[in-house]
Amino acid sequence: MAPIQIYNSLKRKKVPFEPIDPTNVTWYACGPTVYDDAHLGHARNYVSTDIIRRILTRHFKYPMTFVMNITDVDDKIILAARQEHFVNKFAVAHPTIDEHVRSTTLEAFNTYIAKYNSWAAGKNLPLLQMDMSPNQYTQEAGKLQTKVAEATLTSEDDRPKARMHLNTLLTATEALNGNNVDSQVFYSNAEGVLRPYLDNLQKGSIDSKDHTIFDKMARRYEDRFFEDMDALNVLRPDKTTRVTEYSTQIIDCVKQIQSNGFAYESSGSVWYDIKAWEAAGGTYARLQPENRNDEALRADGEGALTDKAQQFGKRSEADFALWKRSKEGEPSWRSPWGDGRPGWHIECSAMASDVIGSRMDIHSGGIDLAFPHHDNELAQSEAFWSKCENGVHSHGEWVNYFLHMGHLHIQGAKMSKSLKNFTTIRAALREVKGKELAAARRWRIVFLRGAWRDGLEITPDVEKNAVDWEEKLNFFFLKALDVQKRRSNATAHANGQGGSIDLTSQLEAAKMHFDEALRDSFNTPDALKVISDLITEYNKAENVSHESMLAIAEWITDVVTMFGLDAEPKEGRIGWSGIDIPEDAKAYIYPLSALRDSVRQKAIAKSITKDTVFDTPQRPSNPSAQTQPYAKALEDFRSELSNLQKHDASSAQYLDLTDQLRNVKLWDLGIYLDDRETLPAMVRPLNDSLKQERLDRESRAAEKEKQKTAAASKREAEEKARLEKGKVAPEEMFKTKEYSEWDEKGFPLKDAEGKEIAKSRAKKLKKEMENQEKLHARWKESVAGS
Template structure:
């Protein structure tokens, strides 16, 4: 019986024009839910053995964006199920290594000679195992680490293992191993007194963990689950902390592998009973691809071109899996249940002690929550084959009833976030963790990162570049400024009976353009561009012609979209509140900053008009609120209060009778200082506007970036000036030399004879100069003569002036 590559779901939807890119068809197709207005969605969650990085943020934030659009823009009822992989080969290895290393450190609380010897031996073993260009006969020690850098100089310099190809994961892995070896070597060479035990153990951890696991890993009992869950519980908690920091919605249902052991075993048994899987002599169970296809089902529908990719198949089976291919009927068959080896966790089953295969966990848990069919299954693009293809096969085998019903109707695969041509990966250690990026380096915020993802297509890869960062920052700054101005304009606009057609038409066009973009497989780049264009149209409109409703309608449209996209915390999509978080100053600052701004406006406008007087300064300052004395308790006043009092005191001081310089100039300088220094350091900025009071706003990342750019330009300008001055000085020093002396000692030792003008006539050994050489020297002599004459004239003119 022939089977089409994909069966189009039948039914109806309240959004008939909505199309999404489906990895099953590799095309955009209409979204037709199994149940009208409801979407059942399963998302592959994290493997919890380390902190999540920005590559994970790309997957989960982008997934969150699509989920919010379906829920808040298209008004589907979405049930979102996500799994936590808390048992797999990487987790087992990492948990086991960490446990053994912790035990070692308990036994060796201090770094003595024995510990350093163990670490040195582990370092040598690590290098020999992972850096294959270092031959076993090479006498290598931490002291001669430079040999490694020389041997891998081409890779470290950006080259590839295969000439003419672009470096990728393999090259990134080599760099990781070299960096690990370097860090450990430095720890071994450093004076032991300058490193704490904690620092030393951290820097030699990878080589030590490798050796300890190879020596003692098999001693861990299979039922000692605490060894493994101690690691996974810690990183699951940290993962959700990161997701909350990124404003990612919690799943409606969360399922963990360790909590579904019996269900997974029962799931496997049903596939075996149908003759589509088989038990091997070692107690493992493998899926039978040939039997599955013989029953009329297609295999590898997502990426059929990879079905014979041995590397991907091996990666899908895991590093700790059975290496003997002879136990399988076919090389492509994959494990549903793995017989546990010594040192691995195990659960009892009818096939003996074992653990679930990687792919089967999602099939069993998703089927348990969502049934025999779901609308959407999502994950990173690297999961398409073999993980999702194997999920499809084993799930359809489980649910097979002769009707060949497909298990998933739509697969959504998120593009990777890459760095230097290689995807971010825990195993490659070429990543920045989410918490480091948000809280340590503070180079990203939840909003700025989400904006960058929105500016790219969800299914395409993104590589972090300076241009990409700048584009995102500019978009955020544009919306920030729009909200500041729109809120101010809503307050100040005059009410009239009629809205302006031009702006109203622009808003309607923007609404339609965004609708069409999101109907077109969630095309957020077009939606983001449309928001920018509408803001530009609004900014160019003459504000005196606009009503409060004109301002409010545009501002609410933008607000609701940024809320839908998750750029404004938990604020609802149907809000009536204009703006997003971060555009208002703290409440504690308002009673001081607004009086300061009003006082500054009055002083500044009078100084600009050159009408400031001492009496005017005293009048303005004396009538300003918020200047009461500190409380009698002696407690310090808030920094905002100090800024106000310092500014008013400064104004009175420059206006004192003792001052004789230009009062207008001094007041303007004081106004600039409180804006650019005092309030800036309190994260508040006064945006001066023509014929209007200064706009009081918080310091945003856009403002910080603009200041950094200005400071960088000033620094470059100053450096260029210094360079010009240095070059001029050097030319002056060179011009002091008379051309008659330039080719004579001590300025030159190349020649032995000269004519009356000082031009060389013979080389050092007495040989006559060639005509061409004489011609060249004559040219240099003439240039020096002109420079020297100019120098003499400058000196004479300077003397005459004196």
């Protein structure tokens, strides 16, 4: 059997997967920075990670230890927590929007403009007038956004940042321009400018030893993150590590790197020494060496709160912080270098080394983490584990395989919390009318249909393709469940074994191709195509045996569950959740469907009489509130059927009754009866395809009716015009200046100049007079009739 091939970012190619210890594959995944709700970009990363984890553990049967960190203290959390704290404090102190609140917000608005101008200067972005009033800004906002869109920039990342800043100012004007505004609405609109303004004024009041406000925010969003992951059916980590719980290990890790000669202290901060590492034979920026001199990426890696003073004493611009000396407004921990906090990158090295050790099989994260985060992790971790004998350093590879998940783009833009251009996972799961499970499955299918390491653009076609694939499986599972039910009651249906066609060979081939796809660096797009193609083969075949069909259904159930498209299946279960009608409905709808089948069959055969006896189930005496709608549907149908029999109704009336039950009453209950020629109707829940089919039919019927009405109107108008024309008597129609002489019937003999009418023209005029005689006769009939 071919080995598993994995695309390894360290090698920039596919390589065989050879775990250090096949009895325990180790995997460390970079987790979230918890200062806001997770968005669909995060979903793409963590769902894709979850899918690969499931493939390795459930398809290839590798035991695994999966570790994920929670970054619960860093620049983003510190800033967000502080700003939220100060705005909330200000709002509590000023519950009424008075002149002080407005003047403070106006000052914040002007300060924000100044900071925007400072940032935009040199980036070829439009600058703002410093004395611009909120009202002026509202009027100019559209023009400014147009200028941003048309600007020629050295970095496209600056454009969405500019849009975000301009939108923040525009939202603030809604507060400042309003009168008698509700305080909650005011602060919601103004917080974008108030947050940095109040933070800059009050951050010095924060006690660095009191981590409460930072921990409170981190815990809140960590809980929400895991709720989102649960909703997406992402497996929980085997071990979750948090930065704030690892301060001792992080300090020890920094001390060891410094002791090994690859770090130095300056003014209370500790810096990784890239030159010393490379001089000892190490390699820096192994994942993305082309980015090692990218100043913007390096600055982003150091964090938004890093300032020039904090970097005093760095030996090289490329060196990065392992430990940052304490600054006002930030949480701090005691260390050998003074009060401070961990750098961003060291947290993962310390935590992964503590839990997994000096070597791990897999390290993963989004592609944006490759440089500088993962490159820095590699360098400092291998420096931590390095050995020095006789003045010679040696180190092994800390990570065997780096897996980087591609970005998610919607309408061409990468989602980013910092740019505030994201759709949260919670919002995305609510889009399917509260059916979070259905939405979660839909998004997982979208991600499965794209290669995990490639960028994924969400377009209407991408979403439609996911829906089509899901609906194809839905209908196949429905047919399989129907077969399963009929086999369990074979005495009631003669065809309990189905046809004679055996698709075992096709199933075995599909299993082989499915395995080959997953061995090819977890090629889930091809794996999903294998499933779809197998269902297509089943759909094309006729008289497939029930045993063969159920074997296919059981295998597909297993693999889609392995992919996380449903919860863990019960023994012998076929399909996935959401394809069956509600449990509360079954006791009423199944008997109702059987009764309807009987009525429909007899109506088609025109064999119903007043005396025909139907096996009509009785309504239970005390249906619950949940079952009441279904119980009523059964009772109403029985009553209407009885009424038709009393009046000796026609077969057409009985068929109308069965159609009304299917198309109106059960449809409104979210249930559909799929009629079949030789089998009972298939009972199924309504889905998007059925609803769309009806909308399309109704649209076509409406268009046809519209065309029919338009044609009738046209005919009516034409008839009206003909009748109007018919008012003129034929003997008067040519009495015009065009002619000078006529016969006794009004037919022209000579033209206006006295010349005789040519024979060819006379022939044409005679035809026109004959037509007018007919029109005039119709006009007289219409007048007489009215």
